[in-house]
Amino acid sequence: MEALVTGVAQMGPIQKIDSRAAVVRRMLALLAEAKARGCRFVVFPELALTTFFPRWVYEPGEPALDAWFEDAMPGPETRPLFDAAAAAGIGFYLGYAEKAGNRRFNTAILVDGTGRIVGKYRKVHLPGHAEPDPSRLGEHLEKRYFHVGDLGFPVFETMGAKIGMCICNDRRWPETYRVMGLQGVELIALGYNTPTGLGEPYQAAAQANMHNELSLRAGAYQNATWVAAAAKCGVEGGYPMIGQSMIVSPLGEVVAMAATLEDELITARCDMKLAAYARTEIFNFARHRRPEAYALITDRVGAGEPVVPSRAQMGLDDA
Amino acid sequence: MEALVTGVAQMGPIQKIDSRAAVVRRMLALLAEAKARGCRFVVFPELALTTFFPRWVYEPGEPALDAWFEDAMPGPETRPLFDAAAAAGIGFYLGYAEKAGNRRFNTAILVDGTGRIVGKYRKVHLPGHAEPDPSRLGEHLEKRYFHVGDLGFPVFETMGAKIGMCICNDRRWPETYRVMGLQGVELIALGYNTPTGLGEPYQAAAQANMHNELSLRAGAYQNATWVAAAAKCGVEGGYPMIGQSMIVSPLGEVVAMAATLEDELITARCDMKLAAYARTEIFNFARHRRPEAYALITDRVGAGEPVVPSRAQMGLDDA
Numbered sequence A, B: 001m002e003a004l005v006t007g008v009a010q011m012g013p014i015q016k017i018d019s020r021a022a023v024v025r026r027m028l029a030l031l032a033e034a035k036a037r038g039c040r041f042v043v044f045p046e047l048a049l050t051t052f053f054p055r056w057v058y059e060p061g062e063p064a065l066d067a068w069f070e071d072a073m074p075g076p077e078t079r080p081l082f083d084a085a086a087a088a089g090i091g092f093y094l095g096y097a098e099k100a101g102n103r104r105f106n107t108a109i110l111v112d113g114t115g116r117i118v119g120k121y122r123k124v125h126l127p128g129h130a131e132p133d134p135s136r137l138g139e140h141l142e143k144r145y146f147h148v149g150d151l152g153f154p155v156f157e158t159m160g161a162k163i164g165m166c167i168c169n170d171r172r173w174p175e176t177y178r179v180m181g182l183q184g185v186e187l188i189a190l191g192y193n194t195p196t197g198l199g200e201p202y203q204a205a206a207q208a209n210m211h212n213e214l215s216l217r218a219g220a221y222q223n224a225t226w227v228a229a230a231a232k233c234g235v236e237g238g239y240p241m242i243g244q245s246m247i248v249s250p251l252g253e254v255v256a257m258a259a260t261l262e263d264e265l266i267t268a269r270c271d272m273k274l275a276a277y278a279r280t281e282i283f284n285f286a287r288h289r290r291p292e293a294y295a296l297i298t299d300r301v302g303a304g305e306p307v308v309p310s311r312a313q314m315g316l317d318d319a
Helices: A020-036 A079-088 A168-172 A174-181 A201-206 A208-223 A272-280 A295-299 B020-036 B079-088 B168-172 B174-181 B201-206 B208-223 B272-280 B295-299
Strands: A003-010 A041-043 A091-100 A103-111 A117-122 A155-158 A161-167 A187-193 A226-232 A234-236 A239-241 A246-248 A254-257 A264-271 B003-010 B041-043 B091-100 B103-111 B117-122 B155-158 B161-167 B187-193 B226-232 B234-236 B239-241 B246-248 B254-257 B264-271
Touching (some): A003 A246, A103 A187, A161 A174, A174 A208, A174 B295, A226 A264, A246 A264, A264 A272, B003 B020, B003 B272, B041 B187, B103 B161, B117 B155, B161 B168, B161 B174, B208 B246, B246 B264, B264 B272
Parallel strands (some): A003 A226, A161 A187, A187 A226, B003 B226, B041 B091, B161 B187
Antiparallel strands (some): A003 A264, A103 A117, A226 A246, A234 A239, A246 A254, B003 B264, B103 B117
8 A cells, every 4th residue: 555656668569570589678678767767567568578479370289379478487588577677676567478288378477576476367358269260351369379367367465555467358348357356456457469450440440549548447447446558559560559558547547648659668656545535435345336236247148138127026006 | 229319318406495396397398309309218317306315414204305205106296297208209217216115215217108117227326325424515315315226237128229227326336237238238328416526525526527427438338338328417405416418329439418517408319230349249248258257246245355376376486
């Protein structure tokens, strides 16, 4: 329950030919700027070490696919990032493709100011498809390459705050934020790669930034938590992705936002006490929530038939 | 699954001395305008027939409190509204204080184009307090005067659409929209009375309109549903309330918004097919939701301790 000066390290495009070493050099530059600007915590994007490879079609198990995944964390290429962050006393969130035995996850780790991995999250809401469809304007094959995350939405007490994580599409689902809100989360870190132009033209392109902002602000407000969201953005392999990395206050206001589609650091002083009034009154969950009315949220996966009370239950005269 | 031209009938202040007959005359004027503008469905506010009485302190059971509740629906004063709406073939949502035997609810009804009450909703998320506190800038005693709603969040198939209801503070809780989304809701109608200036100065006053818009747009977008929200607004008994009645599309865009704090009708053509793409792709619940990760939402009421996986579960090297 104190203030954590937080940086969001937006990253511009990473092309297929860019080496991890080259990417980590860019991250080190962002980290150095974060240190100079007083940050104690930095959020890097989803799958931050490589291009967004789920746009390309691979067969499961083929070496070219496997090459996008990390064998170890930290590994030889990422060790310099851990070392530099620990030397600066800065913790960070990092998204990467994780090998876990025979399973593969879209993963983020939480590293504290000493370089220790204190938490892990594996993406629950995988968007897109498992099968390629050449009739689409572009592929989004996360359901093909990743298993569904098996760690829930844990919240970790570290760096003087209660920090949760999610990844990209998770941010559009109110359940994501609420499960962490019910653990008292104070700051949610997330990275994203959000392509535009792959789907129905109006929704997918014209509204992508609006939906990003709406999702992040609603999750923050409704759970009285800071949200720090880092994009990988710009044009990768001919495909555009949104930027608009932002830090949102527990009152749902955007307090910092990226102005480019390139490597760019934004910062805010995240005071965990800012949400105290909201947690005591309007979003005092213990006083106001009514789980007996929420059963469908965990009982159903997809939408089903309406559940309608009888006219007698509703006290209607003809009952 | 067709288009329903919908009107939101915002209402300016209703003072303590205003009779129900006078209020219904104002509603009839709004209804006449709705007819002239092609509406087939009109949304009136929460507790639309009287002043917002939970700002005043009464003892349970005292006649002055009981007088704010309706003995019958329709009753003698509201019958002209039902008759005029049926004559025009217009359905409506109406909020009022309901007596149900010994119980009291903050209620809304759904009336179809023939004047028949086809659905009822009783407010689940009652804000405010049960005990008066003269140190506050103003009272908000809904927890004192109303029982918690006992009908869930039902969705009714009527007027060619799947219509759900909620009331005021319900709109700030993502569970409200999701429970209806899981029943395939296409249009959510709601009324509200939202005072400003009663709480922490920055949040309660400066941000009230922003939070209203954010809540309504997020609920619409995340469930691919229309939302039609009607304020009672302006200054009642010296206490100001926000306006900003609006209609939000299933893509989260505000497509109509009130421009005054007075009686005012806004309209939109609500095409239920507009959400078809969202329901097939990004918010295809059956494909993407993961209730196994949502257990806390129904298992917990208030926020509790973090649920943290072991380091072995997270596959961390030192496990």
